Amino acid sequence: MIVHDAAPTMEETTLRDAMSRFATGVAVVTVGGEHPHGMTANAFTSVSLDPPMVLCCVAHRATMHAAIGTAGRFAVSVMGGDQERTARYFADKRRPRGRAQFDVVDWQSGPHTGAPLLSGALAWLECELVRRHEGGDHTIFLGRVLGCRRGPDSRALLFYDSGFHRI
Numbered sequence: 001m002i003v004h005d006a007a008p009t010m011e012e013t014t015l016r017d018a019m020s021r022f023a024t025g026v027a028v029v030t031v032g033g034e035h036p037h038g039m040t041a042n043a044f045t046s047v048s049l050d051p052p053m054v055l056c057c058v059a060h061r062a063t064m065h066a067a068i069g070t071a072g073r074f075a076v077s078v079m080g081g082d083q084e085r086t087a088r089y090f091a092d093k094r095r096p097r098g099r100a101q102f103d104v105v106d107w108q109s110g111p112h113t114g115a116p117l118l119s120g121a122l123a124w125l126e127c128e129l130v131r132r133h134e135g136g137d138h139t140i141f142l143g144r145v146l147g148c149r150r151g152p153d154s155r156a157l158l159f160y161d162s163g164f165h166r167i
Contacts, residue, residue, distance in 0.1 A: 023160040032114035039064040040091035052145035075115035078123040081155030081166035112146040
């Protein structure tokens with residue numbers, strides 16, 4: 001039997017600091033239609049294979065919050081290791097609004113949603129909003145996957161310890 005005499009050293013911290021130790025993938029969520037919008041997200045994950053479903057969490061104050069709710073459909077471009085600049089761009093609140101924000105990136109319109117699918121991504125998913133759940137200062141948007149594609153094999157872009165990394 002192993003006996004541990006001392007508790008591991010742990011320091012109090014904020015939830016943001018603690019969660020910075022959890023490596024996540026980086027994606028850009030987009031909405032098409034009359035009011036297109038894009039947003040970098042790392043709170044994105046698969047939920048179910050049958051039926052195929054994913055979720056993304058969006059702050060109530062974010063422009064994307066109203067955009068997903070209005071459009072009822074969204075797309076996700078999973079960022080590759082060479083797309084840090086694109087991820088930073090869609091995280092920058094100073095970028096242009098509406099269709100103009102997509103003028104500086106290559107993209108194509110998704111066949112299922114009309115939402116921009118960013119070129120060079122590792123994967124693309126197009127989703128129909130099926131449910132939303134309130135979660136504190138965010139809403140959890142649950143989407144049924146209408147279609148998905150895989151891009152070329154490449155390094156992935158991760159977010160860890162408040163910075164971008166490649167694997």
